[in-house]
Amino acid sequence: MSYGRVPQDDGRIAPQAKGRPRVMHSARRARRAAWFDPAVVAICALALAPLGCGDLLTTKPPAGTRFDQPLDGLGNGELGDFQDGQTQFRRAFSISEGLGPIFNNVSCASCHSGDGRGIPANTLTRFSRAGDLALAEGGPQIQDKAIPGAEPERLPVGVEVSHRLPPPVFGVGLVEAITDSTILANEDAGDGDGDGISGRVNWVTPPAFVPATEPGAGPGLRVGRFGRKAQVSSLLQQTVDAYHQDMGITSSFRSVENTNPLSNVVVPGLDGAPDPEVGGQAVNDVMQYMRMLAPPSPGEMTPRREQGATLFATATCASCHIPSLRTGAHEIEALADRDVVLFSDLIVHDLGDGLADNRPDGGADGHEWRTAPLWGLRIAREFLNGALFLLHDGRARSVEEAVRLHGGEAAGARDAFVAMSADERAALLDFVESR
Numbered sequence: 340m341s342y343g344r345v346p347q348d349d350g351r352i353a354p355q356a357k358g359r360p361r362v363m364h365s366a367r368r369a370r371r372a373a374w375f376d377p378a379v380v381a382i383c384a385l386a387l388a389p390l391g392c393g394d395l396l397t398t399k400p401p402a403g404t405r406f407d408q409p410l411d412g413l414g415n416g417e418l419g420d421f422q423d424g425q426t427q428f429r430r431a432f433s434i435s436e437g438l439g440p441i442f443n444n445v446s447c448a449s450c451h452s453g454d455g456r457g458i459p460a461n462t463l464t465r466f467s468r469a470g471d472l473a474l475a476e477g478g479p480q481i482q483d484k485a486i487p488g489a490e491p492e493r494l495p496v497g498v499e500v501s502h503r504l505p506p507p508v509f510g511v512g513l514v515e516a517i518t519d520s521t522i523l524a525n526e527d528a529g530d531g532d533g534d535g536i537s538g539r540v541n542w543v544t545p546p547a548f549v550p551a552t553e554p555g556a557g558p559g560l561r562v563g564r565f566g567r568k569a570q571v572s573s574l575l576q577q578t579v580d581a582y583h584q585d586m587g588i589t590s591s592f593r594s595v596e597n598t599n600p601l602s603n604v605v606v607p608g609l610d611g612a613p614d615p616e617v618g619g620q621a622v623n624d625v626m627q628y629m630r631m632l633a634p635p636s637p638g639e640m641t642p643r644r645e646q647g648a649t650l651f652a653t654a655t656c657a658s659c660h661i662p663s664l665r666t667g668a669h670e671i672e673a674l675a676d677r678d679v680v681l682f683s684d685l686i687v688h689d690l691g692d693g694l695a696d697n698r699p700d701g702g703a704d705g706h707e708w709r710t711a712p713l714w715g716l717r718i719a720r721e722f723l724n725g726a727l728f729l730l731h732d733g734r735a736r737s738v739e740e741a742v743r744l745h746g747g748e749a750a751g752a753r754d755a756f757v758a759m760s761a762d763e764r765a766a767l768l769d770f771v772e773s774r
Contacts, residue, residue: 403636404718406455406509410633412673417631424628427621432586437616440489440609441482441599442587447625450505450585452722455715457505459733463585466498470699473498477600480584488609490602499705501696503567504733507715510681511565512630514712515554515574516666516674517685519562525661525684536658536748538686538710541569543701548592549573563701564685567731569709570701578626582617589614590622630671634714637680638773647770650763654755659684659710659748682713682774691746694730706747713774738771739764 402408409421431446432438443463444450450461464481472479477492485491494500528539541563549556555564555572563569565577575592582588587597587610594615610616638644651657660682669675687707697705708731716738720727727736735741745753756764 403633406507406632406635406715406718406722408633409631410512410671410673413631413671417671417673420624420627421631424624424626424631427624428628432588432616434486434610435612437588437610437612437614439484439486439587441485441491441597443480443482443484443585445586447508447581447586451508455507455509455719455722456728457733458723458726459504459728461505462733463503463505464494465501465503465698465700466494467698468495468498470499475600482584482587482597482599485599486610488604490599490604492599492601495601499696499698501567501698501700502732504728504731506567508629509632510634510679510712510714511574511577512632512671512674513634513666513677513679514564514681514685515630516669517564517664517679518667521664521667522562522564522685526686534655534658535751536655536688538659538684538688538748541687541701541703541707541709543570543572545573546576548579549575563703564709566700567708568700568703569685569687570703574626574630575622578622578629582622589616591615591617591619592622631673634681635718637714638717643766644770644773646763647766647768650759650767651770654759654767655752656756656767657682658752659688660713661710680714680774683710685709688749689747690749693744693746696731713771716772716774738768 402411407425409418413421428447431449433445438445444461450457452458464483465479466481467473467478468476473495476495476498478498481492481494483491523540526539527537530537542560543563544559545556545561551557553573553575555561555574555576561572563572565571565574571577571580579590579592582590583593583597589596596610596614640648651660661684662682663678663680664683664685666674666677666679687703687709689704689706690708691706694708695706699705703709711730716727727738729735729738729741730744735744742753742756756767759767
């Protein structure tokens with residue numbers, strides 16, 4: 340006899356023969372009947388009336404309070420593209436769909452908590468040997484997971500290692516739309532003004548698979564702006580490489596499987612999916628989704644935060660964490676010709692020995708890091724179970740700890756912060772954590 344399942348009165352599951360009428364326990368039948376008593380219904384209605392329908396139903400979260408909301412001002416077609424891309428961004432790949440043979444995670448969303456910053460468990464390990472990408476040894480990134488029959492990669496001995504937390508993906512369309520000239524205007528490679536800050540652009544060469552029509556592409560060196568060392572100039576490259584390196588998913592842009600070159604296991608075709616495993620449309624959908632992700636809104640300015648903003652400027656924090664940069668023309672109107680309040684100059688700075696990974700990336704050396712935007716800090720803990728992971732490898736668990744770890748060109752700002760009174764430091768931190 341085949342059995343279905345019905346709950347017992349003690350909460351356990353008991354077998355029930357299919358096709359037989361279900362017998363309701365008399366006490367339960369009495370309880371259900373009570374809900375149809377007009378007096379009971381009337382009392383409940385009166386009790387709930389003051390709440391209003393809005394308090395009983397799920398409502399859309401307010402704008403600017405999440406990491407996965409679209410930019411204001413998008414058209415209906417663009418919002419449709421946004422939804423298509425969000426579906427692809429959240430798609431978790433299986434082996435039969437092409438996952439692997441070596442990989443780090445199963446989806447874009449798995450690395451970026453609510454489209455925000457990653458967690459230490461998702462840290463990516465990048466390496467090089469004497470500045471070379473070490474492709475013959477599995478570089479530039481270790482894939483620490485593998486599908487059955489394949490071998491995950493292990494870190495070779497004697498290489499330069501850099502542990503990197505997945506960065507937030509919101510606001511990247513705005514970063515892409517900031518003009519090269521705006522970024523270059525903040526470069527001071529020789530410290531011409533003598534302020535001890537000598538930030539510079541990381542000039543990079545886009546890969547051949549990026550069409551020249553894409554922002555950040557074209558012949559010759561281009562202004563890097565994405566990644567922990569601003570080592571990527573194109574959002575398309577960032578998307579394609581994430582598919583290929585992080586998930587082991589081939590695309591029409593990179594159609595050759597990523598395999599472990601130091602393994603003796605033969606793995607071609609092991610995942611069972613024909614290459615390319617995603618088409619250009621899926622890649623474009625994800626790219627457009629990220630392009631149209633809005634940064635969270637900052638918190639309201641209070642007198643305390645106004646004081647913190649002044650201290651932030653006088654300590655020269657704003658010399659690198661520039662409050663606002665301007666976008667130029669863009670095919671998406673919501674991205675064009677607007678101020679972007681990100682608190683970054685998008686160029687690289689020497690942050691001293693303490694934060695050095697001693698690994699070059701593009702034109703950036705082992706001591707240089709792109710100025711991290713501060714936007715989104717206000718709600719970051721909400722998506723990280725109350726925790727916070729800052730700096731390139733997540734070692735800092737608070738804004739204050741991150742500031743105190745700054746060195747090199749940022750040593751002056753750090754020392755100015757340390758020299759403040761406890762009340763002044765609290766005001767500055769309140770301002771930064773409200774962005």
